[in-house]
Amino acid sequence: MSVVAMTVNGKPASADVEPRTLLVQFIREQLGLTGTHVGCDTSQCGACVVHVDGRAVKSCTMLAAQAEGAEVLTIEGLAANGDLHPVQKAFREHHGLQCGFCTPGMIMTAVDLIRRKPELDEETVRDELEGNICRCTGYHNIVKAILAASQEMR
Amino acid sequence: MSGAVTAEGIGQPVRRKEDFRFITGNGHYTDDIARARQTWAYFLRSPHAHARIKSIDTSVAEAAPGVVAIFTGRHVADDGLGGLICGWTVTSKDGTPMKVGPHPILALDTVRYVGDHVAMVVAETLADARAAAELIDVDYEALPAAVALSTCQDEKTAQVHAEAPRNTCFEWELGNKAETEAAFAKADRVVKLDLTNNRLIPNAMEPRAAIGEYDKGSGIYTLHTTSQNPHVARLVLSAFVGVAPEHKLRVVAPDVGGGFGSKIFIYAEETACVWAAAKVGRPIKWTGDRSEAFLSDAHGRDHLSHAELALDKDGKFLGLRVKTVANLGAYLSTFSASVPTYLYGTLLSGQYDLPAIYVEVDGVYTHTAPVDAYRGAGRPEATYLVERIVETAARETGIDPAELRRRNYIRTFPHQTPVIMNYDAGDYEASLEAAMEAIDYKGFAARKSEAASRGKLRGIGMSSYIEACGLAPSAAVGSLGAGVGLWESAEVRVNPTGNIEVLTGSHSHGQGHETTFAQLVASRLGVPLDNVEIVHGDTDRVQFGMGTYGSRSGAVGMSAIVRALDKIEAKAKKIAAHLMEAAVEDIVFENGTFTVQGTDKSLAWAELSLAAYTAHGFPSADIEPGLKEGAFYDPTNFTFPAGCHICEVEIDPDTGITRIVKFVAVDDFGTVINPMIVEGQVHGGIAQGIGQALLEHGVYDPESGQLVTGSYMDYCMPRADDLPNFTLGFTKTVCPSNPLGMKGCGEAGAIASPPAIINAVTDALGIRDIEMPATPARVWEALQSAAPRAAAE
Ligand code: FES
Numbered sequence A: 001m002s003v004v005a006m007t008v009n010g011k012p013a014s015a016d017v018e019p020r021t022l023l024v025q026f027i028r029e030q031l032g033l034t035g036t037h038v039g040c041d042t043s044q045c046g047a048c049v050v051h052v053d054g055r056a057v058k059s060c061t062m063l064a065a066q067a068e069g070a071e072v073l074t075i076e077g078l079a080a081n082g083d084l085h086p087v088q089k090a091f092r093e094h095h096g097l098q099c100g101f102c103t104p105g106m107i108m109t110a111v112d113l114i115r116r117k118p119e120l121d122e123e124t125v126r127d128e129l130e131g132n133i134c135r136c137t138g139y140h141n142i143v144k145a146i147l148a149a150s151q152e153m154r
Numbered sequence B: 001m002s003g004a005v006t007a008e009g010i011g012q013p014v015r016r017k018e019d020f021r022f023i024t025g026n027g028h029y030t031d032d033i034a035r036a037r038q039t040w041a042y043f044l045r046s047p048h049a050h051a052r053i054k055s056i057d058t059s060v061a062e063a064a065p066g067v068v069a070i071f072t073g074r075h076v077a078d079d080g081l082g083g084l085i086c087g088w089t090v091t092s093k094d095g096t097p098m099k100v101g102p103h104p105i106l107a108l109d110t111v112r113y114v115g116d117h118v119a120m121v122v123a124e125t126l127a128d129a130r131a132a133a134e135l136i137d138v139d140y141e142a143l144p145a146a147v148a149l150s151t152c153q154d155e156k157t158a159q160v161h162a163e164a165p166r167n168t169c170f171e172w173e174l175g176n177k178a179e180t181e182a183a184f185a186k187a188d189r190v191v192k193l194d195l196t197n198n199r200l201i202p203n204a205m206e207p208r209a210a211i212g213e214y215d216k217g218s219g220i221y222t223l224h225t226t227s228q229n230p231h232v233a234r235l236v237l238s239a240f241v242g243v244a245p246e247h248k249l250r251v252v253a254p255d256v257g258g259g260f261g262s263k264i265f266i267y268a269e270e271t272a273c274v275w276a277a278a279k280v281g282r283p284i285k286w287t288g289d290r291s292e293a294f295l296s297d298a299h300g301r302d303h304l305s306h307a308e309l310a311l312d313k314d315g316k317f318l319g320l321r322v323k324t325v326a327n328l329g330a331y332l333s334t335f336s337a338s339v340p341t342y343l344y345g346t347l348l349s350g351q352y353d354l355p356a357i358y359v360e361v362d363g364v365y366t367h368t369a370p371v372d373a374y375r376g377a378g379r380p381e382a383t384y385l386v387e388r389i390v391e392t393a394a395r396e397t398g399i400d401p402a403e404l405r406r407r408n409y410i411r412t413f414p415h416q417t418p419v420i421m422n423y424d425a426g427d428y429e430a431s432l433e434a435a436m437e438a439i440d441y442k443g444f445a446a447r448k449s450e451a452a453s454r455g456k457l458r459g460i461g462m463s464s465y466i467e468a469c470g471l472a473p474s475a476a477v478g479s480l481g482a483g484v485g486l487w488e489s490a491e492v493r494v495n496p497t498g499n500i501e502v503l504t505g506s507h508s509h510g511q512g513h514e515t516t517f518a519q520l521v522a523s524r525l526g527v528p529l530d531n532v533e534i535v536h537g538d539t540d541r542v543q544f545g546m547g548t549y550g551s552r553s554g555a556v557g558m559s560a561i562v563r564a565l566d567k568i569e570a571k572a573k574k575i576a577a578h579l580m581e582a583a584v585e586d587i588v589f590e591n592g593t594f595t596v597q598g599t600d601k602s603l604a605w606a607e608l609s610l611a612a613y614t615a616h617g618f619p620s621a622d623i624e625p626g627l628k629e630g631a632f633y634d635p636t637n638f639t640f641p642a643g644c645h646i647c648e649v650e651i652d653p654d655t656g657i658t659r660i661v662k663f664v665a666v667d668d669f670g671t672v673i674n675p676m677i678v679e680g681q682v683h684g685g686i687a688q689g690i691g692q693a694l695l696e697h698g699v700y701d702p703e704s705g706q707l708v709t710g711s712y713m714d715y716c717m718p719r720a721d722d723l724p725n726f727t728l729g730f731t732k733t734v735c736p737s738n739p740l741g742m743k744g745c746g747e748a749g750a751i752a753s754p755p756a757i758i759n760a761v762t763d764a765l766g767i768r769d770i771e772m773p774a775t776p777a778r779v780w781e782a783l784q785s786a787a788p789r790a791a792a793e
């Protein structure tokens, strides 16, 4: 066991964990932030995406220890001061979610995507969502929501 | 106020009430639950498709760090627990009931598929449980396995269950054999087609999970689990497995991350967790990982069929005969026997006036995971068969595919098919015309030659589908072998302050019931949407319900709410009559206000609600205080959503890659409560249909029975860049069989789209058939084998 410390959603967070603890386990089990989900065991589905030092990361693919000292943002921390992020709003407005299980990862991926590529088109969005699987929506409204949010944020 | 109500009313694209919690990470899925002192379960699974268990030695594992207990099939049997059941009994054509092998919760002496449950390790942490499972010493005698569907009925193939010779569970038939033979005898043309309906693995994004608890003081068991129908789970666990009596067992299905059928069924894992919670005296949590989901969630489809269609010289259909072998897997799952029979054979008339149909289905066991309902369940298989053979008939007769369909559409209703169903309403030509218009069918030839000039192959294909939803009239399904009734319940509780809780037996796992059901109630009672709370998924709160599958929650679940609202309104009017000193016949209820006809007397909804509970203003000897009503609604018929999907593809002959250039879906769902949500359901269904047609395939090694496609590295899930934007349209014939006129929309996309896509792909390639999924490799191979012939011509 060893102590891992980082900043999560703006607050200091630390716990004594086994070295093999994944970042997603640290977030869900140690911190009780269960908005970040686990949908696979092969780093394919993207349900677990969070931001580590401002970049989208699959938190099932990273040890908690590797995030030592990092700034981590999870879905719970995205709505700054209680105001929904434009991407969150767009997912609701355009019905970009059904069961909601892929949604936190989709939203965190989309926020990072819009930051990296402010001028988005449909093809780019579809390409960039390669690492996020949704079984419910057929992606149609997810793509629509991301394009709308990127317009809104320009 | 009334303006606001209208904007939230029936037919409006109201944004979903449930979204806030999901977009902020505040959903409550089963794996999000953590209990004090909880333990973790891990299941040791069979590495063999078929083996005899000679012995299991758990002694080393039991001494491993963190281990609390280890359970095997012996413990389960010694405790007198029953096995898992199939809730539908199918009778073979010789009159004998289907042949059912035992389905133990943990294997006793035989394992029957890779992933079968051998032991449950309960430990302080998941890592401990996993590590200890590796220390269990199981002595297996590996046996030959029955894997391939095409050979599993051979005499020399290994037996899955001694009860079922030739691995045949049932040999079922439907329709009229003699009439069908006569139809074929007078036919001018017979079109024949062999079809494979590929095995699919459902893959709801939330893996199955469970947490079982036992309270020693009350003797009450609680199971939180990923279920589409928690009451049915409780009934099965109580009445058949015998975990606990119904009144001592609470089952909760909190937020559930998608189901698509796979979470209807009662599985070994949750059963073992709740049963063993009492044994270890602590909560037991299990969360499946994706690999376990691939191995042990019930799979879907997996049919081999031969179909023949008889036509007269004008292209009028005379008869259809079908022989299907349907894979049931190693054990019968909760509803598996109904899927390739009553949910399949009954839809073989499609949208067509087909005077004679005869279908035979052999349900067979194999040493693979159980196969049960997956989005559409039987109806996609039927639609695929009908729409592929109709398309083939069009090509062979030279009649345009749209024209051939038109010539054979059913045009008068009600229409009795030769296979049980009585279609109540529809206008099939309307959706065909709308879809052809939307895809510019006339312009296809020009687009095809333009593509050819770029060296690409274009194809177009359509599918005129029908499905039976709104499952189902209880007496009817009972006569066909169902072990349950398929009504739905609702309870409307009006609180003294006028806000409303609606308890429903339907379960939402993505469908948006919290919004659509509230739209119905809010518009009927004239209250804001936010004053209506939809309660579901907890056997402690909702008395009973049959759950959500088969696109039944609108047609059946909401109809139950309508019935309860009728009672609420009737009682409220009686109270209003007393309060306003008028005759009850003169009370008008509109926009949340009670008025007395011809006077200016009025009473607001909130005043009435309060008065119902103070009970000061009416004689409580005549009218009971309070305002709460329940209803059980049993449908009078199935509902028949129908429509036309058309797909246009472009194939790159160099790579074999198929690109869907345009996909048009025109559907008739009857009354639509929330078009935004309905469109979302269609999108998701089409995506799964495209997955089946082009990408997804659950494959077992035919010799070893190992699952070859056991992860997202090998099983090709549709991703955003595999799919196009969808063009949707709607036509409407109101369903006469329920009070709202709804038909159901959840499965249409998955049912309609595969044949449209394969019709388009075979059109582009100029070939008769291609097996699903039409992967680039298969398309390329088809091009290579077609090429020399083309060159020779
Ligand atoms: S859980 Fe991280 S990619 Fe699937």
Ligand code: FES
Binding pocket: A096, A097, A098, A099, A100, A101, A102, A103, A133, A134, A135, A136, A137, B205, B257, B258, B510
């Ligand atoms: S909304 Fe259910 S998986 Fe995406």
